[in-house]
Amino acid sequence: MIIVVIIILSLIALVSAIMAIISTDMVSSIIFGGVVSLVASVIYLVYGSPDVAMTEAAIGSGLTTVVFLFAWFRVKHLGGKE
Amino acid sequence: MIKRFFTIILMVFFASLFFPLVGLISDRDSVSSLAKDYLVQGRDDFGAANIVTAVVVSYRGLDTLGEVTVLFAAAAGISLVFKGLRNEGKDKKYRVNPPSEILRTGARVLLPLIFIFGVYIFINGHLTPGGGFQGGVVIASGILLAFFAGNIKELNHGFVTFIESAAGFSYVAVGLLGIWLAGGFLDPRFLPMGEFGSLFSAGAIPVIYSLIGLKVGSEMSGIIDAIRSY
Numbered sequence: 001m002i003i004v005v006i007i008i009l010s011l012i013a014l015v016s017a018i019m020a021i022i023s024t025d026m027v028s029s030i031i032f033g034g035v036v037s038l039v040a041s042v043i044y045l046v047y048g049s050p051d052v053a054m055t056e057a058a059i060g061s062g063l064t065t066v067v068f069l070f071a072w073f074r075v076k077h078l079g080g081k082e
Numbered sequence: 083m084i085k086r087f088f089t090i091i092l093m094v095f096f097a098s099l100f101f102p103l104v105g106l107i108s109d110r111d112s113v114s115s116l117a118k119d120y121l122v123q124g125r126d127d128f129g130a131a132n133i134v135t136a137v138v139v140s141y142r143g144l145d146t147l148g149e150v151t152v153l154f155a156a157a158a159g160i161s162l163v164f165k166g167l168r169n170e171g172k173d174k175k176y177r178v179n180p181p182s183e184i185l186r187t188g189a190r191v192l193l194p195l196i197f198i199f200g201v202y203i204f205i206n207g208h209l210t211p212g213g214g215f216q217g218g219v220v221i222a223s224g225i226l227l228a229f230f231a232g233n234i235k236e237l238n239h240g241f242v243t244f245i246e247s248a249a250g251f252s253y254v255a256v257g258l259l260g261i262w263l264a265g266g267f268l269d270p271r272f273l274p275m276g277e278f279g280s281l282f283s284a285g286a287i288p289v290i291y292s293l294i295g296l297k298v299g300s301e302m303s304g305i306i307d308a309i310r311s312y
Contacts, residue, residue, distance in 0.1 A: 050211035053132045054203070058219040063302065066226060070309045 005046060013039040026072055056075035124295040125189065128209040129275045130284040138213065139287050139294075143268030148295060151217075154250065157301040164308040168220045181232045189231030196224035204295030208284040214291040218298025225303040229310060249297040256290055 013036050020032035037060030044053035113121065122135055132134040138146055181189075203210075204217030228234045256268075263272035270290060276283035 047135075051132075051213070051216070054212050054216040055219075058223065063219055063221055063226075063306075067305070067309060068268055074309075 002046060006043060009039050009043050009046070013043070027069070030065055030068045032070065033068070034061045037061035037064070099218075113180065125278070128270060128284050128287060129243050129278050130212075130287055131208060131279045132208055134211070135208045135213050135287060136284070137289065138168045139207075139290050140268065140270055143257070143290075147253070147268065150250070150253070150294060153298065153301055154195025154246075157305050160305050161308045181230060183233050189227050189233060193224055193228060193231075193233065196227065197221060200224060200295070200299065204291050205288060206281070207295075208287045209279065209281070217295040218300075219302055221295070221299035222306060226306050229306070236272070237303060239304075239307075242304055242307075245247040245296055246300040246304070249293045249300070253290060253297065256286055260286070281307030 007068045016032045016035040016039065020029045020036065022028045023032060037056055041056035041061065044050075044056060112118075120141060121133060124130065124133045124136045128136040128140050130140075200217045200220035201216075203212040203220060204214045207213030207217070225234070225237070256270075258267070259272055260269035261267050264285075265271065268290070270284065270286035273285045273289070275285055281288070
């Protein structure tokens, strides 16, 4: 049972990672990157390491995504090439 | 297109380099000798119910001090870079949409809960999963929500800097107390061990982790503020 959950989560992470690369819209790329971190944190939790899962969820999927979004909007505003 | 092709070739190459490791993954029925030592000795040594915290704060306390230092350097660097950018583009003003009703009301409900949850995570770091780093980041995310909802217009830099320096100084001071009163640098056993599993237990581990939590929280808030307000 647990192996099925892990496989499904890993597939979600893999698909989001590929989507983050091939997506043409930068905002969705950043969001997909956040999804990878979020799914990874659930995998850590299933494997029984809640401490790492909390760090991954808070920093990896929360703060990093927000910082990337901020940075992207600033770059866009400065008139950089898309 | 040809560039993307080379990227894919390179990724396949690296994947094939790491592929032999896949065969080494197997379920283990025992832990390594060092981990076994931590698991067996951890309770008697430090009395922390969450053994991960005992490892992070005590057995590997110096590493944690190094991590906090790296984080401090990163935060200082980000502030420095964005301060320089701010002076360059002073005339540029960004139009920011006012927060919606849903955001403002939701923030009013959620903000106290987020801050209390963050403080709970780092105060109970020695009992439940989590600790200073996680709690600090949760507090910083609360600050972010407060920015978005317009509850805070400007971060009080003097206050944040004071909390950060005071927490960092006290962290090192607690570590030095360990040299004089206990076994060595960052040894938390100079405070009473208390009852196993209660809030006031595990010596100075909760004190150290709370200081780390305050430091990380103020640093992350500083980073968010630097990026946001430039």
